[in-house]
Amino acid sequence: DSGVTQTPKHLITATGQRVTLRCSPRSGDLSVYWYQQSLDQGLQFLIQYYNGEERAKGNILERFSAQQFPDLHSELNLSSLELGDSALYFCASSVATGGREQYFGPGTRLTVT
Amino acid sequence: KNEVEQSPQNLTAQEGEFITINCSYSVGISALHWLQQHPGGGIVSLFMLSSGKKKHGRLIATINIQEKHSSLHITASHPRDSAVYICAVRSQSGNQFYFGTGTSLTVIP
Numbered sequence: 637d638s639g640v641t642q643t644p645k646h647l648i649t650a651t652g653q654r655v656t657l658r659c660s661p662r663s664g665d666l667s668v669y670w671y672q673q674s675l676d677q678g679l680q681f682l683i684q685y686y687n688g689e690e691r692a693k694g695n696i697l698e699r700f701s702a703q704q705f706p707d708l709h710s711e712l713n714l715s716s717l718e719l720g721d722s723a724l725y726f727c728a729s730s731v732a733t734g735g736r737e738q739y740f741g742p743g744t745r746l747t748v749t
Numbered sequence: 750k751n752e753v754e755q756s757p758q759n760l761t762a763q764e765g766e767f768i769t770i771n772c773s774y775s776v777g778i779s780a781l782h783w784l785q786q787h788p789g790g791g792i793v794s795l796f797m798l799s800s801g802k803k804k805h806g807r808l809i810a811t812i813n814i815q816e817k818h819s820s821l822h823i824t825a826s827h828p829r830d831s832a833v834y835i836c837a838v839r840s841q842s843g844n845q846f847y848f849g850t851g852t853s854l855t856v857i858p
Contacts, residue, residue: 638793669846670813678836681846724790724834738782 639663640729640741648747654715657744661708661729667691667731668710669738670702674723685710686732717748755836755849762856768823770852772836775817779843783810784835786851792835795821795834807835826856 639662649655661668670682681694685704704710724743730736753774762768785793796810797805803810812819823830836849
């Protein structure tokens with residue numbers, strides 16, 4: 637158990653809908669990272685937050701947004717969902733930003749039908 | 750063109766064998782990570798390296814910054830080592846992560 641929690645574990649929704657994925661980092665970790673893992677594209681970095689501020693942005697679509705709240709939990713919002721958004725979404729946390737070890741949550745499996 | 754290339758893509762080994770997985774990258778990096786993903790999907794970070802060599806139990810990771818290459822070694826492999834091993838790098842600016850496509854390892858008893 638990494639200490640990082642993600643909810644929900646599974647989510648099935650229809651195209652065009654909007655969903656919110658939630659992540660709680662390990663106690664004491666200030667950085668949260670979001671990743672997408674799909675069958676055809678592998679793991680991709682979406683976005684990083686550090687202590688409430690956006691720190692790095694990867695291949696995140698404009699339909700997706702994220703935020704980190706004062707209690708350090710983070711939410712990833714996915715809107716206007718398409719079939720291709722079906723994937724595993726992982727959250728990871730680290731104690732700080734920069735070159736630090738990351739601890740991964742169990743992931744949320746999103747299926748868009 | 751992939752910024753991170755891993756080899757081999759698939760690897761089958763007998764229990765007890767010494768295993769090496771290779772990772773080459775083409776960008777400047779601030780850190781390199783080795784990740785393990787089991788069939789259930791969960792990801793565990795095995796190592797984070799910026800230079801030299803690290804060892805945890807039967808696992809050893811090395812990195813050569815000049816050659817832009819890293820290796821993950823498993824000594825005395827065991828069936829529980831069966832998993833996908835993924836190499837990931839963080840760019841020098843720290844603003845991007847790049848992932849290899851993974852090496853699927855199966856260790857046969």
